[in-house]
Amino acid sequence: MSKKLETAHAGTLESSDAFVRVIPVAAKGIEIELESSVEELYGDAIRTLVLETAKAMKIEGVKLIVQDKGALDYVIKARVQTAILRALGEAEPDWSVL
Amino acid sequence: MKQKLRRSMLFVPGSNTGMVCNAFIYKPDTVMFDLEDSVALSEKDSARMMVFHALQHFTYKDIETAVRVNPLNSPFGLLDLEAAIRAGVDIIRLPKTDTVDDVLEMEQEISHIENRIGRSKKTMLLAAIESALGVVNAVDIARCSKRMMGIALGAEDFVRDLRTQRTKEGSELMAARNQILLAARAAKIGAFDSVFSDVKDKEGFIHEVEYIKGLGFDGKSLINPTQIPWLHNAFAPSQKNINWAIEVLEAAKDAKARGLGVISLDGKMVDAPVILRAEWIIDLARASGVLGEEQ
Numbered sequence: 399m400s401k402k403l404e405t406a407h408a409g410t411l412e413s414s415d416a417f418v419r420v421i422p423v424a425a426k427g428i429e430i431e432l433e434s435s436v437e438e439l440y441g442d443a444i445r446t447l448v449l450e451t452a453k454a455m456k457i458e459g460v461k462l463i464v465q466d467k468g469a470l471d472y473v474i475k476a477r478v479q480t481a482i483l484r485a486l487g488e489a490e491p492d493w494s495v496l
Numbered sequence: 497m498k499q500k501l502r503r504s505m506l507f508v509p510g511s512n513t514g515m516v517c518n519a520f521i522y523k524p525d526t527v528m529f530d531l532e533d534s535v536a537l538s539e540k541d542s543a544r545m546m547v548f549h550a551l552q553h554f555t556y557k558d559i560e561t562a563v564r565v566n567p568l569n570s571p572f573g574l575l576d577l578e579a580a581i582r583a584g585v586d587i588i589r590l591p592k593t594d595t596v597d598d599v600l601e602m603e604q605e606i607s608h609i610e611n612r613i614g615r616s617k618k619t620m621l622l623a624a625i626e627s628a629l630g631v632v633n634a635v636d637i638a639r640c641s642k643r644m645m646g647i648a649l650g651a652e653d654f655v656r657d658l659r660t661q662r663t664k665e666g667s668e669l670m671a672a673r674n675q676i677l678l679a680a681r682a683a684k685i686g687a688f689d690s691v692f693s694d695v696k697d698k699e700g701f702i703h704e705v706e707y708i709k710g711l712g713f714d715g716k717s718l719i720n721p722t723q724i725p726w727l728h729n730a731f732a733p734s735q736k737n738i739n740w741a742i743e744v745l746e747a748a749k750d751a752k753a754r755g756l757g758v759i760s761l762d763g764k765m766v767d768a769p770v771i772l773r774a775e776w777i778i779d780l781a782r783a784s785g786v787l788g789e790e791q
Contacts, residue, residue: 408542415513470517472549480542489541490575493582496548 401457406484409477416469418477420485421461428452434466447471451478454495457486501525501783502646502686503715503731504724505562509534510543520555522721525783528562531576532591540572544579551583562587562622568601577602581609581619587645592653593623594630596640603641619643622688626650627657631672634679646686648717649676652693662693664700666707677712686714695720705730732784733777741781744774 409417423429430448434441448464462481466474483491506524508515510531519527529547531540551561563585565576580588590602599621606619621643625634631654638647651669655661660668673689680687689708692701705727708716716727733741744761748771751759759766781787 410513413514414517469513470553472553473513473517473546476542476545476549480545483541483545489571490578491545493578496545 401486403457403460403482403485404487406481408480408484411465411467413467414469414473415467416474416477417465417467418474418481419463420481421463422485423459423461426458428458429461431461431463432466433464435468436466444474447474448478451475452482455479455482455486455492456495457482460485500560501715501779502560502688503783504718504727505648505688505715506718506721506724507534507564507691510547511535511539513546516546516550517555519721520559522724524559524718524721524724525715526560526562526587527556528564528587528589528717529580530564531572532564532566540566541575544572544576548579548583551580551585560586562589564589564591564624567591568605574605577605578609581606581615582613584615585619587620587622589622589624589648591624592626592630592650593637593647594627595633596636599623599637599640599644603643606643617643620645622646622648622686624648624650625672625676626653628654630654631675634675635682638679638683638685644683644685646688646714647676647680648688649673649690651690654690664703666704673708673711673713681712687712689713689716691717691719692723693719695722698726702726702730728784731780732786733780735786737777738781738787741774741777744770745778748774 403420403422405421407419409415411417428449430445432441432445434444444466448462452462479496502525504524505526505528506519507528507530508519510516510529531543531547535543547563550556563580565580565588566572568574588606590599593599610617610619621641622645623637625631625647634647638644649672651662654672655668658668677687692704694700701723705716709731718724744766747759747761747766
C-alpha cells in the first residue's frame with residue numbers, strides 16, 4: 399500500500415546543493431522533473447539516482463522536482479530522502495534503506 | 497600506545513552543504529560535523545541526513561570524523577546519535593557535559609545502537625565542558641568511561657555561566673583550562689581548547705595557540721579552515737627539538753641492537769617516556785611538513 403504524502407521540500411539553491419520538491423499526484427508511479435547545470439553529462443545518472451532513492455523509500459503517486467546546482471551524488475540523495483521524509487511526516491527514517 | 501595527532505578539530509555545520517562537501521580538502525586532523533548549535537531547528541533533519549551520507553563518502557575515509565549531537569533530552573539527540581553511529585563516525589562529541597551521568601547516559605545509548613547494528617564498541621566519546629559545574633566535575637567526567645578520548649572546553653557557554661565575557665588575554669578561562677588539562681592528563685586522555693571566534697585576528701589566534709600549547713593542550717576546535725595552517729605551524733616543533741628527537745630515537749635504536757637496557761644521551765638517561773616524547777615530536781614534525789616521511 400502506498401504511503402500518504404503531503405507537499406514538502408528540502409535543500410537550497412546554493413552552489414553544490416540541490417533543491418527538491420515532493421508533490422503528490424493522482425497518477426501512480428514516480429515522476430521526475432530535473433533541472434541541472436550538468437544535465438547533458440549527468441542528467442540520466444541523476445534521474446536514476448533520484449528514482450532509486452524514492453523507490454527504496456516505497457513511495458508512489460508522486461512528482462519529484464529536482465533543481466541541481468552541481469551537487470555530489472550523496473547530497474542529491476540526502477535532499478531527496480529529507481524531502482520524502484518531510485512529505486511523509488516521519489521523523490525517524492528506516493535507516494536500512496537509506 | 498602511539499597517540500593520534502589532534503591539533504585541529506574543524507567544526508563544520510551540518511546544514512552548510514558546501515562546507516560538508518569540502519571540509520576534507522583543508523586537512524584538519526579531525527572534522528567535527530555539527531548538528532547542534534550551528535543548525536537551525538527547522539533544518540535539524542536535513543543536516544542529520546547530510547552528515548549521515550557525508551560520513552560514508554570516500555572523501556572522509558582517511559580522516560578522523562566527529563559529530564556534535566544535540567542533547568539527549570532534546571527531540572533530536574537520539575536520532576543524531578543513530579545516524580552518526582550507523583554511518584561509522586569515529587567520535588561523538590557530547591555537548592554541555594555537566595556531570596558523570598551525562599556521559600553514562602550517552603554511553604548507554606551508544607552501546608544500545610552499536611549492539612543493535614552489530615558495530616563493536618568502536619565509537620569514542622569527547623565531552624565538551626561548557627559550565628562551571630562541568631569544570632568542577634571534570635576529573636570524574638574524564639575518567640568515567642573507557643570510550644572517552646578527550647575533554648574539550650566550550651568557552652562561549654562557559655563564560656556566560658561565569659557571568660563574564662571572553663577577552664583576548666583569556667584570564668576568565670584560566671581556571672577552566674588548567675582544570676580541564678589536569679583532568680584529561682590524570683585520565684590519560686586528550687585535552688582540547690575552545691574556538692577562537694575572531695577569524696580575522698591571525699595574531700591573536702596564534703598568540704592563543706602558543707599559550708594553550710604551552711599549557712599542554714593537544715589542540716583546539718576551529719570554526720574556519722583558514723585557521724588550520726596557522727594552528728599547524730604554531731604546533732610544529734622547532735628544529736632544535738626535532739634534532740633532539742632524532743638523536744634520542746637513534747640512540748634507542750642503537751641500544752636495542754646492542755641489547756642494552758639503559759640508554760644514555762649526552763650524559764642524560766633516556767627512558768620510555770623520553771622515547772615516547774621523541775616519537776611524538778617526530779610525528780608532529782612530519783604532520784607539520786617540516787620533516788619528510790623517509791627521514
